[in-house]
Each structure stands twice: as structure tokens, then as C-alpha cells.
Amino acid sequence: MVHSNSLTCQLTTFACQLTPDAIPTALKRKILLHFIDSLGCGVAAREDRVLQMSARMARSQYAAGNSITLDGGTPLASTGAAFLNAVAINALDYDDGFEVAGRGMGHPGATLVAGALAAIGSRQVSGAAFVTALVAAWEINGRVILSQQPSPERFRQVYGVCQHESLGAAVAYGLLNGCDARELENCLGLAASLTPLPSLHKYNWQQRPLVSLKDYNAPAAEAGVRAVEMHLAGIIGPHDVLAGEQGFWRMMGSDQFHPDVLIDNLGSVWQLQHASIKTYPTCRWMHTALQSFEEVLITLPDPEKIQRVRVYASQLLANLFTDTRPQCSTDAQFSLPLAIACLVFRVPRHLWSSDAVRTSDDILHFAERVEVLAETHFDQLMQRHRRPAARVEVVMQDTVLMGKTIDYPAGTQENPLSEQQIVDKFIANLSALMLPEHARIFAQQLLDMERCEDIGAMLAPILG
Known part of the structure; x- marks a missing residue:
């Protein structure tokens, strides 16, 4: 039996009860800017060799389907599309982050946007539903990684940059598939069980070349979407996977867990405020x-x-x-x-x-x-x-x-970018696909997507 007051279910209840009106206007705007940033990064990577290799692999190994893909190729089944779109968004290392007081804790856009995009194509998804799902996913994702930050000593032993984002992908995809709180709790249990191992210290630091999928967004995105598909097929996962001495934090190799971070001031103090955007395509x-x-x-x-x-x-x-x-x-x-x-x-x-x-x-x-x-x-x-x-x-x-000392990188809360700078980055990233004046109009349409009834139709200009 799933208990509605379990730690994990408190988060999934928040996600399922979240409405567009409950999201502060500034945060809705912020999530839209992160969405277009992720799209731009994915489209800009079309000539990247890792993406092209991943696309060939994906189309040989995953079933064809209806879920949209950002590489310009044919649609795939949801799990394959999630994997490939996360590769695309993260390929140039230009995608967004989550940073608190200068400490980076992942690249949520690549994983969470990939999870949400996997729902588009098989069904009509409204802009309001899409934005709400992304806000819920970002908020839960931020709280999960904050709650399990390791000590400096444990960090030097084991850490995963983006593996935890499988849960955020499951939230986004699960909400867009109509899961209720108890169903979404099962999805998170399955997503946690499918999460790739934390592997930051095995990136070939001492023996180049470095690994191709440096942050493992793609396996995390696939794990989140696959978890929802498994749930919809009737498969049972762990209950309350975030709680207890053997919870997700322990699975991820941490030596510290602060469960209060998961639920304190949920819906009133937003961790989404710590989402950050890059100005350079590097680590x-x-x-x-x-x-x-x-x-x-x-x-x-x-x-x-x-x-x-x-x-x-x-x-x-x-x-x-x-x-x-x-x-x-x-x-x-x-x-x-x-x-x-x-x-x-x-x-x-x-x-x-x-x-x-x-x-x-x-x-x-x-x-x-x-x-x-x-x-x-x-x-x-x-x-x-x-x-x-x-x-x-x-x-x-x-x-x-x-040069002056830079304490916090541009694009963080402490050193913010203007909306125009973020839009300009999006336009530059679409330069191989459309003229700047067309990209600017497209950006404004996307930023107004909450009024759109069919996100799939809106995204058509970048899918061919």
C-alpha cells in the first residue's frame, strides 16, 4: 500500500496538484527561457559527431514511434526519443545548470526537457500543461539533489552529475501522461531503480579522450521515461524510494541526507530560482x-x-x-x-x-x-x-x-543574464536552421506557449 503521507508521495502530490495559477509569473517566464535555451542547444548540435553517432545507434536499436526528435531525423518511441534528445541538448556542453552559491549540481534542461518532449507526438499537449509539468519536474529535481549533497570527502570518492535527473524526467513525462500522485510515486520508484551509476570520477580524466556522454543525461532521461512506460504497463516499483537509510540518496553514493529539504516550504519557496544558463559551450x-x-x-x-x-x-x-x-x-x-x-x-x-x-x-x-x-x-x-x-x-x-576576479559565473542568481541575452543565444543557436528575424519571431511564439493548445504543432519549424 502507498501511504499518501510518505516522503516521496508528498512530492508527487505537490506535482499533481500544481496548477498554472499557483506558479509565480516570474518562474513561469524563467522555465520558458530554460525551455527555449534547451531547444536551441539541441538544434545547434546537429553537426556534432557524438549526436550523429547516437542518432545512428538510436534508430537501429529503438523502435520507430511518434515522439519528436531534435536531431532532424525521424520520430522514435518515447524511450529512444528521450535518450536522443538528451544527447542533443547536452552535446555541446552549452545547456543549462542548477547552481546554489556557485555549486553546480547537474544539467536539468537536457534531461527534463527530453523527458517532457517524449510525450509530444503521441498526443496533443497544451502549452499550459507542458509548462506546469516542467516547473514541477525542475522543482522536484532541484530538491532531490540538494537533499543528498555529499560531504567533500565523499564527493572525492563518488558523485554523479546528472544521474539523479531520471526522477525529474519521470515527473515531467508522468504528468503529461496523466499519472496521479500514487501512480507518479511508483514511477519515481522505478526511475530510481533504473538510474545510471554515479560516475564523475571515471570520465577518463587521466587517460584521454574523455567519455562521450560526459554527464549521462541521456541514460537518465531514458530511465525516467522508461519508468513511466513500465508503470503504465503495470510493473510495480519501490515505494517511497526517497526515504530512509536505504533511500535514493544512498543509492547515489551520498553520505548525507536532509529529508526536510525535499518538502519544506514546498510551493512557496522555489528551488527553480537556482536554475542557471550558460554563456559558453564548455564545462x-x-x-x-x-x-x-x-x-x-x-x-x-x-x-x-x-x-x-x-x-x-x-x-x-x-x-x-x-x-x-x-x-x-x-x-x-x-x-x-x-x-x-x-x-x-x-x-x-x-x-x-x-x-x-x-x-x-x-x-x-x-x-x-x-x-x-x-x-x-x-x-x-x-x-x-x-x-x-x-x-x-x-x-x-x-x-x-x-582581469577581475569572477566569483560566480554569468547566468547564475548572483550574476544573472538578461532575457534578451538568453533570446540572443537561442537565435544564434538556430542560425544554421533559420534567419535571425525568423528565429526571433519563433522565440517569442515559444515564450507565449502557455496559450498554445498543441505544442507539437508549434515546434514543427525545428523538427524537419
Whole structure:
């Protein structure tokens, strides 16, 4: 028997009872901006090699179906579409995040939007229902990962960046399939059981190339959607999977659990406020250094005359993010020297990890001018709080220009982006598909989707 006052069921009851009117207007706008950001990232990745390999695999292994896909190919069954769309959105490492006080805790957009999109195609989904499902999924996802943050010692042993998002994908897909609170509780139990293992420390850090699916959004999205499909087929999962000494937090390898974080002020204090958006298509831990450098760069009339760039950051950044000869797109997304060179040569951001960039002599030669040095203050922030602050120095022939310290990356609560900046990013990401003026109109239509009766029809311009 499922008890309606169980910890997990309190969350699913919140999700099922949530109405558009109960969501603050600012948060509805925020979720719409995150939705278009995710779509833009997915479409911009169509030429990415990992996405293309994943698309070939998906269409050979998953059944054809009605669920839409962002790679421009044919629709798939829901689980295959969830997997492929999450690969697409996360492929360029340009997708959004969830950050509290500078600590990043996943890329929810790739997983949760993929879960929600899997419901489109087989049925008509209204904009209001879609937005409400995304808000519920984002809120529960944020509370789950906050409730189980490990100690610094355990983090160094085991951690998963996005694996927990299987639960958020299940919330989104389950709501759009009409699940009630008890049914959704079963879906979360199944999703937790299907969640991929936490694997941050096995990304091939010491033996490149890095793994292709660096954050495992795709298996998490598939797990969430598959869990709902299993529930709809009558399969029983664990009850109240979030609670107790053997709950989901323990499955994910954490040594700490704060159950109050899951339910305190639910519906009045929103964790969705901590959702963040990226300005660079790289690992988030590099963004403070990139912003410090870019603010110096825009003041230089002749950036090609830069002789040296010194980045002062954590020891972790100095050890693992300085590859100047990336072998694959993931290597490029974790290379601070390459990203700095891309800024110097004004490479369009959706191309930073492309084959053309990784084989450009000019870019690779400039990357060798970048050195990353550990500074005690920044290292302590990373070790104790997982906060990647940084600053740079730019060495010219006759002077050294000092970049300011960036404590929080752009796109966070502490360093927010304007709505126009987010829309401009979306337009740039659609540049291979439509003219800027058409992309701007499309963005405004999507931001007004709450009044739309059929999201699938609205998304048609980017599906062909």
C-alpha cells in the first residue's frame, strides 16, 4: 500500500496538484527561457559527431514511434526519443545548470526537457500543461539533489552529475501522461531503480579522450521515461524510494541526507530560482576564467598580440582542464586553453568543440600561450564548496592587463543574464536552421506557449 503521507508521495502530490495559477509569473517566464535555451542547444548540435553517432545507434536499436526528435531525423518511441534528445541538448556542453552559491549540481534542461518532449507526438499537449509539468519536474529535481549533497570527502570518492535527473524526467513525462500522485510515486520508484551509476570520477580524466556522454543525461532521461512506460504497463516499483537509510540518496553514493529539504516550504519557496544558463559551450567550472578573460579581451584593439594568458584558479582546473590537443569534442569542452583561443578568434560558440576548431593550427598555437596556475584562495573555494572562482592576467608586449576576479559565473542568481541575452543565444543557436528575424519571431511564439493548445504543432519549424 502507498501511504499518501510518505516522503516521496508528498512530492508527487505537490506535482499533481500544481496548477498554472499557483506558479509565480516570474518562474513561469524563467522555465520558458530554460525551455527555449534547451531547444536551441539541441538544434545547434546537429553537426556534432557524438549526436550523429547516437542518432545512428538510436534508430537501429529503438523502435520507430511518434515522439519528436531534435536531431532532424525521424520520430522514435518515447524511450529512444528521450535518450536522443538528451544527447542533443547536452552535446555541446552549452545547456543549462542548477547552481546554489556557485555549486553546480547537474544539467536539468537536457534531461527534463527530453523527458517532457517524449510525450509530444503521441498526443496533443497544451502549452499550459507542458509548462506546469516542467516547473514541477525542475522543482522536484532541484530538491532531490540538494537533499543528498555529499560531504567533500565523499564527493572525492563518488558523485554523479546528472544521474539523479531520471526522477525529474519521470515527473515531467508522468504528468503529461496523466499519472496521479500514487501512480507518479511508483514511477519515481522505478526511475530510481533504473538510474545510471554515479560516475564523475571515471570520465577518463587521466587517460584521454574523455567519455562521450560526459554527464549521462541521456541514460537518465531514458530511465525516467522508461519508468513511466513500465508503470503504465503495470510493473510495480519501490515505494517511497526517497526515504530512509536505504533511500535514493544512498543509492547515489551520498553520505548525507536532509529529508526536510525535499518538502519544506514546498510551493512557496522555489528551488527553480537556482536554475542557471550558460554563456559558453564548455564545462561550467571554466566559465569564471573565461568571463574574466573576455572582459579584458574586448578592450584590446589587437588581441593577436597577446603573448601569454595566465589563469589563476583551483588546482583541479590546473590539473584537468589544460589539454591543448583535444582528441574529441568532450576534450574540447574541458579545455580552458582552447576555449580562450576560441574567444580570441571569435569562433561562433556552437562551433567551439567542432572538428574544424580542434584541427585549426591558429587556434591550437594560441592555446599553447595559456597557462593555468593554482591559487590557494580559489583552490579552497573549490575543495570546500565546489565553487570555481577565477581571474586572469593577459600579457602583452609592454604591459600586463589584470582581469577581475569572477566569483560566480554569468547566468547564475548572483550574476544573472538578461532575457534578451538568453533570446540572443537561442537565435544564434538556430542560425544554421533559420534567419535571425525568423528565429526571433519563433522565440517569442515559444515564450507565449502557455496559450498554445498543441505544442507539437508549434515546434514543427525545428523538427524537419
